[in-house]
Amino acid sequence: MxxxxxxxxxxxxxxxxxxxxxxxxxxxxxxxxxxxxxxxxxxxxxxxxxxxxxxxxxxxIKTSVETRDYVEENKHMPIEGVDYIIRKYEDRLVFIITDICFSHCQYCFRTYNLSKLQKSNLKETIYNKIEVLKKYLKQHNEVKEVIFSGGDPLSIGYENMSYALEELKDWNIRIHTRAIVYEPKVFDDKTILKFNC
Ligand code: SF4
Structure with a gap:
C-alpha cells in the first residue's frame, strides 16, 4: 500500500x-x-x-502549560493499583477493558496511559479485570452503568465480548468504539445479533 x-x-x-x-x-x-x-x-x-x-x-510546538493527564483520569481511579477503572460520576464508571485500538487517534487523551499499559498488557487478562470490576460494583450499588472503553472494546473479539456482557448483564453497558470508522468488518451478523445493535 x-x-x-x-x-x-x-x-x-x-x-x-x-x-x-x-x-x-x-x-x-x-x-x-x-x-x-x-x-x-x-x-x-x-x-x-x-x-x-x-x-x-x-x-x-510545546507550551509550558502542557500536561499529560489533561482530563484528570488518574485522579479518578478508585482502587489503588488498578488503572483500568475510572470513576468520575456517581452512577457510572469507565472500564478500560483493553488497551488495544484498531488505529491510534492523534487526538487521543489516553495516549500516555495506553502506551504505558501496552508495555504491561499481559499482567491483567480481561477475565481478571472483570472479576475486580464485579467485586467493586457489588460494593457500590449506586453505579448503574459500565462504559466499556479502551483501547477499543470491539477489538477484544467476539468470545471475550460475549463473556464480558454475560458477566456484567446486571448493569447497563455502553460501548465506546471507533470500529465503525477503522474496522467496520467487526460488525458482522454474529456481532450485531449478540450486541442487539
Ligand atoms: S480509539 Fe479511542 S483509545 Fe484508541 S487511540 Fe483512538 S481515541 Fe484513543
Missing amino acids: EKIIDNKLESEYNKLVESESILPIKITDFYKKKVQEEISKIGIGGPLYKSVIPTQEKIS
Missing part, C-alpha cells in the same frame, strides 16, 4: 514515541484506503488524515 506519511515526519514522531511514551502511529488498511481517497481529492492534511497522522505543528 502506498505510503501516506512523510519519512522525515514519521522518523521525528517515532523519536517522540520513545522519549515521551505516546502511542505510535497505527492505521488499519481499511482506514488507510479512506485516507488515500481523501488525499486524491483534497491533498494531504484533510480531517481523515489528521485523525491518525501527526502534523509538524504537533511535533514541534
Whole structure:
C-alpha cells in the first residue's frame, strides 16, 4: 500500500514515541484506503488524515502549560493499583477493558496511559479485570452503568465480548468504539445479533 506519511515526519514522531511514551502511529488498511481517497481529492492534511497522522505543528510546538493527564483520569481511579477503572460520576464508571485500538487517534487523551499499559498488557487478562470490576460494583450499588472503553472494546473479539456482557448483564453497558470508522468488518451478523445493535 502506498505510503501516506512523510519519512522525515514519521522518523521525528517515532523519536517522540520513545522519549515521551505516546502511542505510535497505527492505521488499519481499511482506514488507510479512506485516507488515500481523501488525499486524491483534497491533498494531504484533510480531517481523515489528521485523525491518525501527526502534523509538524504537533511535533514541534510545546507550551509550558502542557500536561499529560489533561482530563484528570488518574485522579479518578478508585482502587489503588488498578488503572483500568475510572470513576468520575456517581452512577457510572469507565472500564478500560483493553488497551488495544484498531488505529491510534492523534487526538487521543489516553495516549500516555495506553502506551504505558501496552508495555504491561499481559499482567491483567480481561477475565481478571472483570472479576475486580464485579467485586467493586457489588460494593457500590449506586453505579448503574459500565462504559466499556479502551483501547477499543470491539477489538477484544467476539468470545471475550460475549463473556464480558454475560458477566456484567446486571448493569447497563455502553460501548465506546471507533470500529465503525477503522474496522467496520467487526460488525458482522454474529456481532450485531449478540450486541442487539
Ligand atoms: S480509539 Fe479511542 S483509545 Fe484508541 S487511540 Fe483512538 S481515541 Fe484513543
